[in-house]
Amino acid sequence: MSNNQHKKKNSFSYAISGIIEVTKTQWNFRFHLFAIIAVIISGCYFKVSTSEWLALTGVIGLVLVAEAINTALEYLVDLVSPEWNELAGKVKDISAGAVLISALIAAITGLLIFIPKTGLL
Known part of the structure; x- marks a missing residue:
C-alpha cells in the first residue's frame, strides 16, 4: 500500500472514530x-x-453535521479553557444554538412534507 493510500485509509478511520465518539457520548445525537x-x-x-426525500435528507444531514460540530467545539473549548470562562460559555451557547436552528429547520421541513399527507390540512 502506498503512503498516500495509507493516509487516506487513516483519515477515513479517524472520521469513523469521530462518528462513533459523538454517537456514544452525545444523547442529542442519538435522539436525532x-x-x-x-x-x-x-x-x-x-x-x-x-x-421530498431530497429535502428530508438535506435537513437530516444539516442536523447531524451541526451536532457533530457542536460536540467538537465543546471538546475544544473544554481543552483550551477547563475552568469556567464567560467567553468559552458563549462559544458553547452559540454552537448549541446552531444545532437548535438546524433542528427547527428540519422540523418545519418535516411538517411541511408530512402534515398534508396525513389529511390534517
Whole structure:
C-alpha cells in the first residue's frame, strides 16, 4: 500500500472514530438518529416524492453535521479553557444554538412534507 493510500485509509478511520465518539457520548445525537428512523419509516409509509426525500435528507444531514460540530467545539473549548470562562460559555451557547436552528429547520421541513399527507390540512 502506498503512503498516500495509507493516509487516506487513516483519515477515513479517524472520521469513523469521530462518528462513533459523538454517537456514544452525545444523547442529542442519538435522539436525532432515532428521529431519522421515524422520518424514514414515515417517508416510506406516505410515499414521499424524490424531491421530498431530497429535502428530508438535506435537513437530516444539516442536523447531524451541526451536532457533530457542536460536540467538537465543546471538546475544544473544554481543552483550551477547563475552568469556567464567560467567553468559552458563549462559544458553547452559540454552537448549541446552531444545532437548535438546524433542528427547527428540519422540523418545519418535516411538517411541511408530512402534515398534508396525513389529511390534517
